[in-house]
Amino acid sequence: MTFSEKVNELFSSQLNEWELARVNYRQLTGVRTRSIEYGTFKILVQFNPERIRSSSAKVDAKSIEARPCFLCSENRPAAQRGVAFEKNLTILVNPFPIFTRHLTIPSEYHIDQRILQNFGTMLLLAEAIPDFVVFYNGPQCGASAPDHLHFQAGSKGFMPLETDFINGIHTRLLNVNNGIELWHWNNYLRGIVTMRGNDKDKLVNIFQSFYRKFSSVQNANPEPLLNILACHNDGGWIIHIIPRKVHRPVQFFQDGDEKILLSPASVDLGGVIITPREEDFLKITKDDVTDIFRQVCLDENELPNLFSET
Ligand SMILES: [Zn+2]
Numbered sequence: 001m002t003f004s005e006k007v008n009e010l011f012s013s014q015l016n017e018w019e020l021a022r023v024n025y026r027q028l029t030g031v032r033t034r035s036i037e038y039g040t041f042k043i044l045v046q047f048n049p050e051r052i053r054s055s056s057a058k059v060d061a062k063s064i065e066a067r068p069c070f071l072c073s074e075n076r077p078a079a080q081r082g083v084a085f086e087k088n089l090t091i092l093v094n095p096f097p098i099f100t101r102h103l104t105i106p107s108e109y110h111i112d113q114r115i116l117q118n119f120g121t122m123l124l125l126a127e128a129i130p131d132f133v134v135f136y137n138g139p140q141c142g143a144s145a146p147d148h149l150h151f152q153a154g155s156k157g158f159m160p161l162e163t164d165f166i167n168g169i170h171t172r173l174l175n176v177n178n179g180i181e182l183w184h185w186n187n188y189l190r191g192i193v194t195m196r197g198n199d200k201d202k203l204v205n206i207f208q209s210f211y212r213k214f215s216s217v218q219n220a221n222p223e224p225l226l227n228i229l230a231c232h233n234d235g236g237w238i239i240h241i242i243p244r245k246v247h248r249p250v251q252f253f254q255d256g257d258e259k260i261l262l263s264p265a266s267v268d269l270g271g272v273i274i275t276p277r278e279e280d281f282l283k284i285t286k287d288d289v290t291d292i293f294r295q296v297c298l299d300e301n302e303l304p305n306l307f308s309e310t
Helices: 003-017 019-028 049-055 061-066 119-128 160-167 200-218 278-283 286-296
Strands: 032-037 042-047 082-085 089-093 102-106 132-137 150-155 171-177 180-185 193-197 226-233 236-243 272-275
Touching: 003 019, 003 082, 003 089, 032 286, 042 160, 042 278, 119 132, 119 150, 119 200, 119 226, 119 236, 160 236, 180 200, 193 200, 200 236, 272 278
Parallel strands: 042 272
Antiparallel strands: 032 042, 082 089, 089 102, 102 150, 132 150, 132 226, 171 180, 180 193, 193 236, 226 236
């Protein structure tokens, strides 16, 4: 049995034996979606009430300390089973899905959410489950458990970012460094740099050099603000790196009609905005989306410098 087949088997058996997952995946088929058109690309809005836990998660140190960690194995639901990956990760079915197949992949150990030392593992994971896009939400960029290392993965072909990269309208090749292509995005609301290549060690090196540079300009604790989406196709990786300015937009903290409960993370910036409240799903406009993306992401012109060789 290949690793992918094991994950498929996990999926079908969990949907058979775990009521919560079965009900939530069934409900996902009836989920409401809107499309906001930007001409050459679109942003989808998904109304998904079950995601309220994640969108409104309190991730300050005090709240985190006060709650049992839902990713630690002793606190997971009894019906949730996993498939081990590498030395310390476990692939689990996410019971509150956005994707028709949605995985959560925590570390076996309760260690902090950090990317620098785990980027290589993320690439191995993307290679092992080629039907999925693997994503990383930094501890201040959408991770609802900033104290427990984890990735997520969702079925390929769902986020507009994936096809927008392939059709190439908004991308141009910045340079080729040791066989690794670096792509820059233009007129796409949010600054993204995409790496493509088939040499894992070189990808890791380029990422680490970007990370150091971004750390020195951003000076954020505990790590520079980042979302990352990675997949593996035809023998190589495609990795979208989305550096962030802030965790949550001003609308998140407002009251009454001004409030929009949207806490952007990898999937939102991949082009599928998740609104857990119906009122936000109905009222969010193109101007709101443009404004929110500009608040939380770097401008496209600020990015190439972070990837230049020095
Ligand atoms: Zn934990």
